[in-house]
Amino acid sequence: MADKLALYETSVQMPDHEVAFFEQAYRDVRQRKPLSLCEDFCGTFAVSCQWVRSNENRTAIGIDTCETTLQWGRAHNLSRLSDEQQKRITLLQQDVRNAISQRVDILAAQNFSFYFFRTRGELIDYFRKAITKLTDDGIMVIDMMGGAECRIEGLSHTQSIGEGKDGFKYQWKQVSYNPITSDACCSISFSFPDGSRIRDAFVYHWRLWGIAEVREILAEVGFSETHVYWAIDDEFDSDRDGGWERRHSAPSDASWTCYLVAVR
Numbered sequence: 001m002a003d004k005l006a007l008y009e010t011s012v013q014m015p016d017h018e019v020a021f022f023e024q025a026y027r028d029v030r031q032r033k034p035l036s037l038c039e040d041f042c043g044t045f046a047v048s049c050q051w052v053r054s055n056e057n058r059t060a061i062g063i064d065t066c067e068t069t070l071q072w073g074r075a076h077n078l079s080r081l082s083d084e085q086q087k088r089i090t091l092l093q094q095d096v097r098n099a100i101s102q103r104v105d106i107l108a109a110q111n112f113s114f115y116f117f118r119t120r121g122e123l124i125d126y127f128r129k130a131i132t133k134l135t136d137d138g139i140m141v142i143d144m145m146g147g148a149e150c151r152i153e154g155l156s157h158t159q160s161i162g163e164g165k166d167g168f169k170y171q172w173k174q175v176s177y178n179p180i181t182s183d184a185c186c187s188i189s190f191s192f193p194d195g196s197r198i199r200d201a202f203v204y205h206w207r208l209w210g211i212a213e214v215r216e217i218l219a220e221v222g223f224s225e226t227h228v229y230w231a232i233d234d235e236f237d238s239d240r241d242g243g244w245e246r247r248h249s250a251p252s253d254a255s256w257t258c259y260l261v262a263v264r
Contacts, residue, residue, distance in 0.1 A: 002198060015046045026139055035055070039063065045062035047108065052088045053085060061091075151179065183208075226261065
């Protein structure tokens, strides 16, 4: 049986990209290099590992409730770091709303993980706890997804990853959506050249929050400002294409993702 956590990392995560964006977002606000990171909902904490690998002065805290996932990360990600790098990562098996012992430059909650909170009260509580984890100069980085296609039940997207016998197909499916509550169920499945399949390897029960309402909540809990970063699509400039820039308006794409940066 294929390892679903390894498949997830290969098909979904881009730790080097995440670290590069964190640095960009922090420099845009503070004009200096960030050194400390807390990764909420860290899973296998590949991003935290890339963070400490990127600079000898960087430290990371990874927080997740799932012991199995953290153990996988220890075996497959932490073990690949040097002894010195490993000492700069702290792993906590706890609720992300619990306090941590030190404040950080950047708090990140990636892969739409805060969509786990499905009521306004729960999200307010999370963001109130989040701001206390930041230094006075700190920022919070979250990503969001949306667009009309995200609300179509049964819609799926399949992508081929790799080639030959080591290749596989990744499928994202929007299982259900309730327009009254904005609650959604989405799943990830994997299929392989031999015809085998891991159906519903990951299933998510989320609320599809909107950018405007999340920004209002962040302001309500005490963040001083927020910035939306939209993907750059520039076919004439390869250096800019695929990057991210601050935007005050954006096209109403059928499906989109963005970063939202909240400044303490």
